[in-house]
Amino acid sequence: MKAWFRLLGSSLRARRGAVLFTVLLAISTVAAGVGLLGVAGWFLSNAFLAAMGIVFNLFGPSAMIRGLSFWRIASRYLERVVGHALTLDLQVRIRSLVFGRLSRFSQSRLAQFRDGELASSLTSDVAVLDLVLLLILVPLTTAVVAALVFSAVLQTWLSWWAWLILACLLIAACLIPYICARGASRAAQQVHQLENRQRVLVHQAIRAYADIQVFAAADAVQEQVDKLGQELGQARLRSNGWGIVGQFSQQVLMGVALMICLLVGAQQVNLEAMSGPLWVGLVLALLGLFEIMAPMMRGASRLGEVQAASNRLLTILDEPEETDQEQAQAIVLDKPASLEITDLSFAYGSQPVLDHLSLQVQAGEHIAIFGPSGSGKSTLLGVLMRLLPVSGQQYLIEGEAAQDWSRASWFDHCALLAQDSPLFLGSVRDNLLLAEPTASEQQIWQVLHDAQLDSVVRDLPQGLDTWLGEGGQQLSLGQQRRLCLARVLLSPAHIWFLDEPTASLDGPTSQALMQDILAAARGKTVIMATHDTRLLPLVDSVYHFEAGRLQRQSGTLVNTLEPN
Known part of the structure; x- marks a missing residue:
């Protein structure tokens, strides 16, 4: 009692x-x-x-x-x-x-x-x-x-x-x-x-x-x-x-x-x-x-x-909250930020995942982090998104320590398209307004057009108000991924994190979706984790995971990687 x-x-x-x-x-x-x-x-x-x-x-x-x-x-x-x-x-x-x-x-x-x-x-x-x-x-x-x-x-x-x-x-x-x-x-x-x-x-x-x-x-x-x-x-x-x-x-x-x-x-x-x-x-x-x-x-x-x-x-x-200091200042950005990780190690319990890893991402750059499943790509994205904690000067945002920025305000500038990004129980409109509750109908149709999904939604029985069912069962897998992409496009974020964005899609569909994503992401920073070699020529830089570390690949080497 x-x-x-x-x-x-x-x-x-x-x-x-x-x-x-x-x-x-x-x-x-x-x-x-x-x-x-x-x-x-x-x-x-x-x-x-x-x-x-x-x-x-x-x-x-x-x-x-x-x-x-x-x-x-x-x-x-x-x-x-x-x-x-x-x-x-x-x-x-x-x-x-x-x-x-x-x-x-x-x-x-x-x-x-x-x-x-x-x-x-x-x-x-x-x-x-x-x-x-x-x-x-x-x-x-x-x-x-x-x-x-x-x-x-x-x-x-x-x-x-x-x-x-x-x-x-x-x-x-x-x-x-x-x-x-x-x-x-x-x-x-x-x-x-x-x-x-x-x-x-x-x-x-x-x-x-x-x-x-x-x-x-x-x-x-x-x-x-x-x-x-x-x-x-x-x-x-x-x-x-x-x-x-x-x-x-x-x-x-x-x-x-x-x-x-x-x-x-x-x-x-x-x-x-x-x-x-x-x-x-x-x-x-x-x-x-x-x-x-x-x-x-x-x-x-x-x-x-x-x-x-x-x-x-x-x-x-009673679980102690992770430190997000009350005195931490809010991040105010009207453009993408530069991100830098230096000598970062991270482990789940006694199992190391990242080993003295370093990475620099310039504002507006599109990069791919390439490696096999389970190599630690998602963990790195979690660190970059500040879902996983780091300390000191290991992670800098615009040259300042990440923990000096308010995490809540940082999330206002980030968007995530994960390999298992969900569609929630509701209508098409409900799922899109999660990203921007004040979005107008014109903005909604524009992002659907950019994701090449507007014609599909217009053909649905109630259009934007069509009930999708649990997990978006009324849409095909490719259409579900494009609706998740439209949600990212609608968000006001300047930095996009893509975790296996083309998972479960065939080659032509995955390349077409990725081309649409990067076309819509002009002027934004995009950090993509993938094991699909077909996507690597589409980005500015490729980093390969090896033994918990990142190694930057040259353009020639990227083009010679065999497709999956």
């Missing part, structure tokens, strides 16, 4: 009015329910006695029953509206904080997460936090307040026996959920871990569907899914078992409290210290108090999940 309070404590304090109102509505709902049962028992008993000739006014109690019924309905409705609005508001805050923190993670830090883990943190980890407020804190507060008030009223007729009933209520509301939560903690955490593994496995299987079918691996994947499903089912049984034990214990305590109320109340009726109808009403009212116990056990049995989810979210939020 400490981790949960660290996550949401400040938000709850800021919304203490809504929290208090939710608790008061919950207490009001329970009071109406308990009062309704009590009055109904008293009324029915008196009505029975009235049939035996005893005078009894039916109108007052019947009006009270109708009033309490409407009160309970209205109070329950308002409690749900206010309580769920509060929890959704808290979800929005936590998701915004987590997403904002993730957006500032470096490329190397993000690479440490498996497929689907971040989506899990933003969805299920945040959603499970609702259990504490809705199923633990509000019902617990309501149960304690209602038990104290009811026992104080009951003490008028049952003397010290009322405090024994109070003890049963408090044990059922506080001690049993706590014991069950501790017992179910390990199983609940295991449930969440298995759910996360299952989600990751399914996500990876969907992405690799074609390969799974080609290599006849469907049975092996299905076996993994089935095994995870069995382990998850067993973990859920263990977790739910504690909830069942808790509910059984609460029922036993309810039976004890009812027996005390029945036996002691019957004795009081026999001594004429209280009336029979009042005794029946108190017994039924006591039954109503146990209505709030059931949701508490559902929440208590899953507190282990809450703790694990809170710790994972805190791990993300």
Whole structure:
């Protein structure tokens, strides 16, 4: 619970009015329910006695029953509206904080997460936090307040026996959920871990569907899914078992409290210290108090999940931010900048990738970094784009250390066309406006024309507003790449980074696309990482990766390289 309070404590304090109102509505709902049962028992008993000739006014109690019924309905409705609005508001805050923190993670830090883990943190980890407020804190507060008030009223007729009933209520509301939560903690955490593994496995299987079918691996994947499903089912049984034990214990305590109320109340009726109808009403009212116990056990049995989810979210939020000094000045450029890297080494853990590497890029120059896949080209682009950190004077922008410039303002001058640049779920227009939200329709059609995609878009059913589907499924692979190019063209960036821009395209298509890119990039700096030798004659300079270092190639050597 400490981790949960660290996550949401400040938000709850800021919304203490809504929290208090939710608790008061919950207490009001329970009071109406308990009062309704009590009055109904008293009324029915008196009505029975009235049939035996005893005078009894039916109108007052019947009006009270109708009033309490409407009160309970209205109070329950308002409690749900206010309580769920509060929890959704808290979800929005936590998701915004987590997403904002993730957006500032470096490329190397993000690479440490498996497929689907971040989506899990933003969805299920945040959603499970609702259990504490809705199923633990509000019902617990309501149960304690209602038990104290009811026992104080009951003490008028049952003397010290009322405090024994109070003890049963408090044990059922506080001690049993706590014991069950501790017992179910390990199983609940295991449930969440298995759910996360299952989600990751399914996500990876969907992405690799074609390969799974080609290599006849469907049975092996299905076996993994089935095994995870069995382990998850067993973990859920263990977790739910504690909830069942808790509910059984609460029922036993309810039976004890009812027996005390029945036996002691019957004795009081026999001594004429209280009336029979009042005794029946108190017994039924006591039954109503146990209505709030059931949701508490559902929440208590899953507190282990809450703790694990809170710790994972805190791990993300407590991650130290990479230094981008507040005093760093904003980069203001109206033209491409010169870039220089000197004696730079970089490694992922203990695996070196760049070894004392040096590179100079003049403003407006088009260069290609050539080398086989996995040689470190993408890492170098990550350094140049400042997605990966370097220190000191190793990286200069316009002659000044890169870390002296504000990274956020640097991104305003950069554009990236990666080998896996995505098309997002939305329309053609939505995907293009990501680069420049204020772009006019004329500008959009111009970049589509420059990317040789305007005729294709005009033929789509709704033109710019055509829904592309997930991953741009309505377009061919070449058209998807050209739409990503159009997005780069629309951006106001002066420096373009191209990471395997023609990946998955055939020779003629890749050369045509690259020619279009470089034609549109006149006056801009272009740094391209590629292993496609067909593209090398199109640029001003070529650098070859060799053992983590760059070696500049002469024009003659470039022309003699064999095409892939």
